[in-house]
Amino acid sequence: MPHIDTKSQPQYLELANYPGTSFDVPLGQYSTMKCGGHAFCVYSPKNVDDLAAFRRINTLPETLLGGLSNVIIRSGGISGVVIRLKNVAQCNVSERSVFWAGLRNVDACKMAASQGYSGMEFLIGIPGTIGGAVAMNAGTCGQEVADVLDWVEIMDDCGVVTRVDRRNLNMTYRSGGLPADAMVIRACFRLMPSTQSEVSIKHTQLLLERAKGVRLPPNVGTAGSTFKNPDPGVSDGRKAWQLIDAAGCRGLCHGGAMVSNEHANFLINKGHATPEDLILLGENVRRRVFDFCGVLLEWEVKIIGDEPSGANAVLLRKKN
Numbered sequence: 001m002p003h004i005d006t007k008s009q010p011q012y013l014e015l016a017n018y019p020g021t022s023f024d025v026p027l028g029q030y031s032t033m034k035c036g037g038h039a040f041c042v043y044s045p046k047n048v049d050d051l052a053a054f055r056r057i058n059t060l061p062e063t064l065l066g067g068l069s070n071v072i073i074r075s076g077g078i079s080g081v082v083i084r085l086k087n088v089a090q091c092n093v094s095e096r097s098v099f100w101a102g103l104r105n106v107d108a109c110k111m112a113a114s115q116g117y118s119g120m121e122f123l124i125g126i127p128g129t130i131g132g133a134v135a136m137n138a139g140t141c142g143q144e145v146a147d148v149l150d151w152v153e154i155m156d157d158c159g160v161v162t163r164v165d166r167r168n169l170n171m172t173y174r175s176g177g178l179p180a181d182a183m184v185i186r187a188c189f190r191l192m193p194s195t196q197s198e199v200s201i202k203h204t205q206l207l208l209e210r211a212k213g214v215r216l217p218p219n220v221g222t223a224g225s226t227f228k229n230p231d232p233g234v235s236d237g238r239k240a241w242q243l244i245d246a247a248g249c250r251g252l253c254h255g256g257a258m259v260s261n262e263h264a265n266f267l268i269n270k271g272h273a274t275p276e277d278l279i280l281l282g283e284n285v286r287r288r289v290f291d292f293c294g295v296l297l298e299w300e301v302k303i304i305g306d307e308p309s310g311a312n313a314v315l316l317r318k319k320n
């Protein structure tokens with residue numbers, strides 16, 4: 001992937017010595033797709049106050065990422081600041097459990113279990129962070145974040161934090177309904193008292209079920225389900241994987257990208273895929289499914305970053 005000539009950018013000097021920043025970072029190393037361009041700058045704040053102070057002085061466009069388990073980052077990279085919240089155990093577990101958005105789902109679930117609280121077990125096998133889970137309204141096995149969320153705290157680009165009740169978010173299937181550019185800082189989940197052993201048993205059952213459902217070859221990159229399941233009314237109740245399968249796309253390849261043989265709605269990186277291989281293959285699948293049954297699949301995976309045309313060589317845009 002092309003490097004970003006960071007030092008020639010005027011904004012480099014503004015941020016170079018700012019604590020928590022690093023430059024020209026290859027994002028593929030963090031992405032579950034195992035590929036992706038470089039970020040001009042990655043900033044990881046220690047806490048809310050640090051993040052607020054940074055957002056007040058930063059003039060570059062910002063992209064917020066969590067576990068990078070639902071993104072394809074184009075080869076041109078991200079010509080602004082990627083903000084990644086650290087996986088720190090800032091939380092308060094009770095019937096109204098408050099989790100820091102950078103916390104990984106698996107760690108949040110284990111904390112709830114250790115205190116004997118039940119309700120968020122479905123998140124145990126979903127990679128990524130609490131912030132990403134809220135933003136995507138992540139879910140599985142008939143449950144989603146919207147079912148247990150009480151409120152979120154979001155930060156605007158001046159560093160001001162506002163608490164928003166779940167009822168004021170337009171949460172729908174795989175969408176958190178957040179206001180544009182809202183950064184989730186903390187999320188409060190409604191849980192029920194249980195026991196550590198009962199919650200741990202549920203975790204084990206769910207993880208076993210998931211492992212039985214999709215057995216991917218070891219070390220492949222993936223972002224899980226690529227496309228949202230269409231409205232049952234337009235697809236005769238068929239899920240995205242069924243339409244992809246019926247359209248003959250299982251096993252289809254482009255460069256190093258492939259439609260998984262194990263789960264037709266998973267695109268996988270066989271080891272040498274570029275982000276553009278994955279995007280072109282995904283678009284090919286959408287076209288074939290549309291030609292086959294007239295249903296246009298919608299990407300669930302977020303495609304972000306610049307085209308590989310060297311767009312990041314131009315001077316960085318200012319925020320707004």
Ligand SMILES: Cc1cc2nc3c(=O)[nH]c(=O)nc-3n(C[C@H](O)[C@H](O)[C@H](O)COP(=O)(O)OP(=O)(O)OC[C@H]3O[C@@H](n4cnc5c(N)ncnc54)[C@H](O)[C@@H]3O)c2cc1C
Pocket residue numbers: 032063064065066067068069070071101102125126127128129130131132133134135136137138139140182183184185222223224225302
């Ligand atoms: C093997 C595998 C299995 C998966 N299984 C499931 C599944 O069963 N169910 C499911 O729903 N998903 C599944 N996924 C997809 C993915 O794990 C979820 O969408 C997850 O919630 C994404 O969280 P993340 O922290 O990785 O977000 P990222 O991938 O980093 O970001 C995704 C989006 O969320 C936004 N975002 C991230 N953090 C914040 C924040 N703090 N505030 C505001 N916006 C934010 C980003 O800007 C981006 O638009 C799977 C992925 C993989 C690789």
